[in-house]
Amino acid sequence: MKIAAKVIKLVLLSMYLIFAVFPVLWIFLTSIKPPYEVYTFPVKYLPSHISFENYKKLFTYSDFGKYFLNSVVVASLSSLISTFFAMLAGYSLSRSKEKKVYYIVLFLFFAQMIPAYLVMIPQYVMFSRFHLIDKLIGVIIVYSGIGASFSTIMARGFFARIPKELEEAAMIDGCNRWQALFKVIIPLILPGISAVFSFSFVNSWNEVFVASLFLNNSEKYTVPVALYSFISKAGVNWGFLSAGLVVALVPTIIIFAFAQKYIVEGLTQGATKF
């Protein structure tokens, strides 16, 4: 009976693993097929030989290297900005139980519920006036704002675990508040900060609607906008697109692999505890 239960559990876990992993594995397999083997039916499961033809085409027929770089710039800068501010605000908001803190956190909680696509049109109008359309800096600013509220709530959760006595001790030893924060507290919650950063990086890296609306000049495309443009043109070349998808997925999967534990922690406390 006990063994039967164990076997069933093992089978179910394995089935789910296949279900979870297969789609991305399949895109990867498609991307390393020689282009003429991409469209076969019945499907040829493994390539006859590994070919990087699709990747070559991706980087020669489109400016994918440039798009990738644009995405790196946009995602890194926007998450640096929002993480830095979230760190400061999250700290202060974790240190006091005054009424104003409650209202600010409540405000941030509601703000993070407003989805990005809902406010992108007014943002587009605002940014047109400032001549920030078709510029990476425009998208960087928008992403910093979108991520700011959730990042703050998440950072606050991490700070709340550090006992107050720690910085009080530091301040008795002659540190001022800033020194206590940067020299004592922040080194302690570095994993939490990196989770906040990873979280906003992944979100910015993946965002497609604001970027498509704001960036019309192909010089400024980010990776999602480029992928979007590949399917907008007549017909989809799946060999080409699968190579693009693999390149697009790699950075976020690497980040997830490193920060998974802390992201998971941040997610669970960000959404259940307030």
Next chain:
Amino acid sequence: MRKPRRQARFFWFTVFPTLLLVLFLVVYPTIKGFIMSFYDYTIFTFWNPHFVGLRNYKAIFSDEDFYQALWNTIVWVAGSVTFQFLLGFGLALLMWKPFKGRGIYAGLVFYPWAISGFAIGLVWSWLLNGTYGVVNDILLRLNIVEYPIHFLSDPDWAMFSVILINVWYGIPFFAIMILAALQSIPRSVIEAAKIDGAGPARRLFSIVIPYIKPVILSTLLLRVIWVMNFPDIIYGTTRGGPAGATDILPVYMINTVFYENDYSKAAATGVIVLGILLAYTVIYMKVTSFKELEL
């Protein structure tokens, strides 16, 4: 007297930048969007919009596609969240008891979280392709179907297919949340029930579920909002088609921007969505009676 004032200054100095960002990039645009919905911002009138009263709202409410999108949104949310929750719960239960390699297993099954919904949509469009798709190939080889199914281009199948993709995408999220809650149940409670002779099913329904009910409830309710505002997968697969079969409200709105270039009508749709969101949030607050929000 000096110290509290310095403390207050520190507080506002640290909190101010975030508040400013949110005010400038979330709150102000929300208000601006509301105002825009009474004007005629199109590509031609962009720099010189006129006040048009309720024209945009009238256009939306007399548009049959809007009602279809409204209905589709309900189907999309109900279908997605129900199965994400049930399967995520199942996965969390399977992963509850530690086993060898659980950490790696968790990493492997949770990774879709890090991928954009849009990319997921593209990945699955290839898997579900009606002519060369691997899913059809498997179904044909196993003699489950006689002809390939046009999952994403057949209006009868399209909604089912995008929900399937969304379920695949959302299971990890629920599993993460529920697993965390499960791990907060004290072992002694479970052990005591075991000693009292409660079987697995009994333990699940009279101990585990009541214990983690608050987490389940708040996760479910918050997830509804999130899924409702999640056009990414649909935009990567069908963009609302075929014949509006997968047109949910966010997609309806984005299509108004991208294809009609009618910013005001889109803004008005946004206001309607925000209204629904607000009404829902009030219900959410009532149900959870602010418990989750206590500081």
